[in-house]
Amino acid sequence: MENHYTYFHSLGLTDANHQKLATAIAVGMALIFIGAGCAKTLSRKRNRLGAQDGVVPDAKITSAGIADFLIDSLVSFQDSILGKENRKYLPITGTVFLYVFVLNVIGLIPGIPAATTSVWTTVPVALFIFLSFNYYGIKEQGCVHYIKHFAGPVWWLAFLIFPLEVFGTFLRILTLNLRLYWNISADHMVLGTFTGLVPYLVPVIFYALGTFVCFMQAFVPTVLTMIYIMLATQHEESEHH
Numbered sequence: 662m663e664n665h666y667t668y669f670h671s672l673g674l675t676d677a678n679h680q681k682l683a684t685a686i687a688v689g690m691a692l693i694f695i696g697a698g699c700a701k702t703l704s705r706k707r708n709r710l711g712a713q714d715g716v717v718p719d720a721k722i723t724s725a726g727i728a729d730f731l732i733d734s735l736v737s738f739q740d741s742i743l744g745k746e747n748r749k750y751l752p753i754t755g756t757v758f759l760y761v762f763v764l765n766v767i768g769l770i771p772g773i774p775a776a777t778t779s780v781w782t783t784v785p786v787a788l789f790i791f792l793s794f795n796y797y798g799i800k801e802q803g804c805v806h807y808i809k810h811f812a813g814p815v816w817w818l819a820f821l822i823f824p825l826e827v828f829g830t831f832l833r834i835l836t837l838n839l840r841l842y843w844n845i846s847a848d849h850m851v852l853g854t855f856t857g858l859v860p861y862l863v864p865v866i867f868y869a870l871g872t873f874v875c876f877m878q879a880f881v882p883t884v885l886t887m888i889y890i891m892l893a894t895q896h897e898e899s900e901h902h
Contacts, residue, residue: 765875787837798893
């Protein structure tokens with residue numbers, strides 16, 4: 662038993678990281694169940710109203726209405742980058758934003774460790790993004806054409822460009838991980854410091870700032886996911902234009 666503990670400790674999976682990993686898994690499971698419940702409720706409402714193209718929002722402000730507004734905002738923003746014809750990628754970009762944002766915000770609650778300050782959480786998120794845009798790139802262009810686009814437009818420079826492009830693509834895993842890890846870590850260190858110094862008024866300001874940072878640190882990887890998908894799925898003829 663002690664050997665197992667020593668092994669996981671050497672990998673960085675300490676008690677604090679155990680809590681962060683458990684939080685990340687719990688949040689993921691909760692979002693899946695909530696999403697499934699919302700989809701079932703929406704489906705029943707559509708069937709009851711006989712709506713084919715959507716459901717008319719409630720006149721009063723409700724949690725469903727707020728969620729609908731946020732989703733519509735995300736859809737509109739993605740349309741500005743990928744176009745309306747590429748809304749099929751919304752489940753990926755929406756999942757990245759919602760999952761990272763919820764994890765970030767939960768980390769602001771005293772006593773709950775910020776799950777996104779552990780590589781056991783940030784690396785899987787980065788890998789999910791990496792695998793997603795490469796999968797869609799291969800699906801849209803075919804395996805051969807997708808690999809060929811790493812060689813660049815000039816064939817006699819392919820021997821130089823190809824390894825650099827492949828290295829740069831894999832480097833995105835590291836940059837996505839570090840961007841999320843260090844920004845959230847710095848935010849929570851600042852928040853913890855000022856909460857300890859002045860336990861009432863000042864923390865309110867920093868909690869508001871912390872919430873904004875949580876949003877931005879979910880927004881940035883979401884935008885990068887959209888850009889990576891766009892770069893991976895664009896066809897050769899569009900690149901020349």
